[in-house]
Amino acid sequence: MPIAAKFEIEYLQYLDADGKLVREDLPEFARDTKTMVELYKLMASTRVFDTKSIALQRTGKLGTYASCLGHEATHVGIGSAMKPEDVFAPSYREYGAQLYRGVRPRDVYMYWGGDERGNDYQNEPAKHDFAWSVPIGTQCLHAAGSALAFKIRNEKRVAVCTIGDGGSSKSDFYGAINVAGARDLPLVAAIVNNGWAISVPRRIQSGAKTLAQKGIAAGLACIQVDGNDIIAVRKAMSDAIERARRGEGGSVVECVTYRLGDHTTADDARRYRGKEEVEDAWKKDPLKRLRNWLEAQKAWDQKQEDAWQAQCSEWMDNEVNAYLETHAQPVTAMFDYTFAELPADLARQRDEAIALDKGAH
Amino acid sequence: MAAITLIEGVTQALAYEMKRDPSVVVLGEDVGVNGGVFRATQGLSEKFGEWRVFDTPLDETTIAGVTVGLAAQGMKPVCEAQFEGFIYPMMEHICCHAARMRNRTRGRITCPAVFRAPWGGGIHAPEHHSEANEHLFTNVPGLRVVLPSSPARAYGLLLAAIRDPDPVIFFEPKRIYRQYKEEVPDDGEALPLDVCFVLRDGTDITLVTWGAQVKESLEAADALAKDGISAEVIDLATLTPLDFGTIAESIAKTGRCVIVHEAPKTAGFGAEIAARIAEECLYDLLAPVVRVSGWDVHTPLYRLENKQLPSTARVVAAAKQTLAAG
Ligand SMILES: [Mg+2]
Numbered sequence: 001m002p003i004a005a006k007f008e009i010e011y012l013q014y015l016d017a018d019g020k021l022v023r024e025d026l027p028e029f030a031r032d033t034k035t036m037v038e039l040y041k042l043m044a045s046t047r048v049f050d051t052k053s054i055a056l057q058r059t060g061k062l063g064t065y066a067s068c069l070g071h072e073a074t075h076v077g078i079g080s081a082m083k084p085e086d087v088f089a090p091s092y093r094e095y096g097a098q099l100y101r102g103v104r105p106r107d108v109y110m111y112w113g114g115d116e117r118g119n120d121y122q123n124e125p126a127k128h129d130f131a132w133s134v135p136i137g138t139q140c141l142h143a144a145g146s147a148l149a150f151k152i153r154n155e156k157r158v159a160v161c162t163i164g165d166g167g168s169s170k171s172d173f174y175g176a177i178n179v180a181g182a183r184d185l186p187l188v189a190a191i192v193n194n195g196w197a198i199s200v201p202r203r204i205q206s207g208a209k210t211l212a213q214k215g216i217a218a219g220l221a222c223i224q225v226d227g228n229d230i231i232a233v234r235k236a237m238s239d240a241i242e243r244a245r246r247g248e249g250g251s252v253v254e255c256v257t258y259r260l261g262d263h264t265t266a267d268d269a270r271r272y273r274g275k276e277e278v279e280d281a282w283k284k285d286p287l288k289r290l291r292n293w294l295e296a297q298k299a300w301d302q303k304q305e306d307a308w309q310a311q312c313s314e315w316m317d318n319e320v321n322a323y324l325e326t327h328a329q330p331v332t333a334m335f336d337y338t339f340a341e342l343p344a345d346l347a348r349q350r351d352e353a354i355a356l357d358k359g360a361h
Numbered sequence: 362m363a364a365i366t367l368i369e370g371v372t373q374a375l376a377y378e379m380k381r382d383p384s385v386v387v388l389g390e391d392v393g394v395n396g397g398v399f400r401a402t403q404g405l406s407e408k409f410g411e412w413r414v415f416d417t418p419l420d421e422t423t424i425a426g427v428t429v430g431l432a433a434q435g436m437k438p439v440c441e442a443q444f445e446g447f448i449y450p451m452m453e454h455i456c457c458h459a460a461r462m463r464n465r466t467r468g469r470i471t472c473p474a475v476f477r478a479p480w481g482g483g484i485h486a487p488e489h490h491s492e493a494n495e496h497l498f499t500n501v502p503g504l505r506v507v508l509p510s511s512p513a514r515a516y517g518l519l520l521a522a523i524r525d526p527d528p529v530i531f532f533e534p535k536r537i538y539r540q541y542k543e544e545v546p547d548d549g550e551a552l553p554l555d556v557c558f559v560l561r562d563g564t565d566i567t568l569v570t571w572g573a574q575v576k577e578s579l580e581a582a583d584a585l586a587k588d589g590i591s592a593e594v595i596d597l598a599t600l601t602p603l604d605f606g607t608i609a610e611s612i613a614k615t616g617r618c619v620i621v622h623e624a625p626k627t628a629g630f631g632a633e634i635a636a637r638i639a640e641e642c643l644y645d646l647l648a649p650v651v652r653v654s655g656w657d658v659h660t661p662l663y664r665l666e667n668k669q670l671p672s673t674a675r676v677v678a679a680a681k682q683t684l685a686a687g
Contacts, residue, residue, distance in 0.1 A: 114663030166419030199395030328664040
């Protein structure tokens with residue numbers, strides 16, 4: 001029988017679990033030791049940040065928090081592949097990408113600490129990115145809409161969204177890649193496949209052999225990469241982003257990583273997954289493998305590691321203190337951002353709330 | 362017989378009905394091995410297997426649409442939205458299909474499904490995990506909207522919801538999931554739907570409420586009693602179809618009414634109660650009806666959520682205002 005169409009999904013990896021090169025055609029950026037050290041430093045600081053966040057939650061100073069432990073290569077790889085003028089539409093744990101784009105740790109603490117000001121990113125380029133999106137996968141369509149805006153206005157910009165393995169089951173994800181494929185929109189959807197959607201494992205999330213191949217049905221370019229290898233993530237994301245920028249269409253990049261922690265601090269993963277699986281995953285730790293590689297090239301050593309850890313610790317302590325020094329917003333903050341101008345009917349409620357609040361003190 | 366919490370009342374009802382009726386299936390995200398993020402389906406997967414306690418892919422549209430299909434084929438699906446804030450993608454299937462299936466096929470196909478969701482604020486949860494959005498469903502014809510406020514009512518009303526031949530939205534006030542325990546016999550006795558519960562008799566004022574606000578309303582009644590004011594407290598339990606008779610009877614006696622709810626005020630379900638009182642009880646009223654509710658704002662993140670949730674003090678103040686009016 002004649003074949004109507006044929007597809008395959010490439011798998012990209014440069015560094016294996018031990019930090020040994022598995023292919024020689026290193027991309028330009030990876031030949032530059034300075035760049036690679038900078039990427040390593042951000043990955044390491046992301047982990048220090050994450051450890052602090054969990055400690056804050058455990059001591060009652062932060063609400064429910066979604067850890068990014070184990071995702072550092074994927075997240076930093078995505079963030080560092082983007083240009084400042086691009087737009088990022090994250091879900092809710094891509095701190096490595098966001099820190100790269102100027103979100104501050106204190107912003108993250110504010111958000112999970114129950115304060116909307118955490119969504120009000122102060123620094124460019126994060127200032128023009130979307131805020132965290134807890135309703136799963138919805139951000140994909142916002143990225144597609146952003147990509148459409150760039151196309152209509154003939155801007156050489158790209159919209160990047162991230163979703164989980166679970167998020168790639170959502171109608172919103174399918175809708176986003178579909179419209180991007182139908183109209184060649186500059187959209188790059190990075191699927192952060194960390195093996196679990198809370199308690200639901202990847203194997204019953206989708207019958208597809210790879211999640212990357214979902215993009216094929218939508219007419220997008222697709223690739224699967226080792227999400228714990230920052231060189232592979234950044235290379236695949238850069239290629240996809242620049243392809244989109246050239247007007248050649250969108251992509252789906254599946255980054256295969258592992259959620260080393262619980263889904264959030266409200267979750268207990270021991271209820272549904274075995275110890276061995278997690279122990280195995282630690283052997284593929286993205287930080288360790290990059291560090292091994294850098295050390296083998298004499299680009300990093302224990303002394304630098306200690307100094308950087310100390311510096312990160314101090315940085316995060318400052319951020320934690322900045323967060324802890326904030327007070328809850330006044331009761332009026334609930335009303336003041338509801339509309340551009342406060343409608344008279346709502347103004348009456350606002351007055352009532354102020355009076356009640358005064359009475360309560 | 363052990364005393365159980367409200368959420369254990371939910372689990373007990375699901376287990377009872379799944380054992381009694383093999384067509385009952387539970388589906389949703391993390392309802393299987395994990396037993397639900399609040400543990401409402403704890404132990405069911407072990408008892409009934411992975412096909413009757415079905416972990417779905419992560420897509421609310423899938424969950425709701427599959428639920429409609431199951432129900433149309435004679436199954437009794439009980440699906441879960443993990444939080445009420447994630448129910449919106451389900452609304453197309455609930456409103457366009459589940460609720461109107463009987464009507465549009467002139468009774469040929471029906472939809473005996475239950476859509477469960479933890480509901481409401483007050484637990485310091487992240488964004489989209491603390492909404493009060495029952496009023497978005499009370500305006501949909503063909504739907505029952507149920508909100509239990511005690512372990513016994515959770516058990517009895519969920520049994521009734523599953524057995525009901527039409528679709529039911531079953532919101533569970535998560536703030537009082539584990540507030541207290543009471544003895545609830547696991548006897549499979551359902552409570553009636555479409556009936557309000559008078560939780561406390563009174564003669565001076567009627568407090569009408571539902572969900573977690575039952576707690577503040579009962580506390581307010583206690584506080585008012587100390588001032589010699591006798592408050593009657595009515596828990597709607599089933600919002601639609603509404604048992605207005607119980608409210609009307611109470612107002613005929615008290616002549617005063619305060620409605621307490623967590624959702625925003627404008628077009629909240631309190632507006633419906635107030636309109637019915639205006640239509641049917643105006644000449645019994647001694648004072649204007651007052652609503653104590655959330656403001657017309659988005660559920661704030663948790664640092665401010667207590668400024669949005671009605672407090673006992675606000676209920677007491679509203680009751681006194683009503684009493685002073687006439
Ligand atoms: Mg996942």
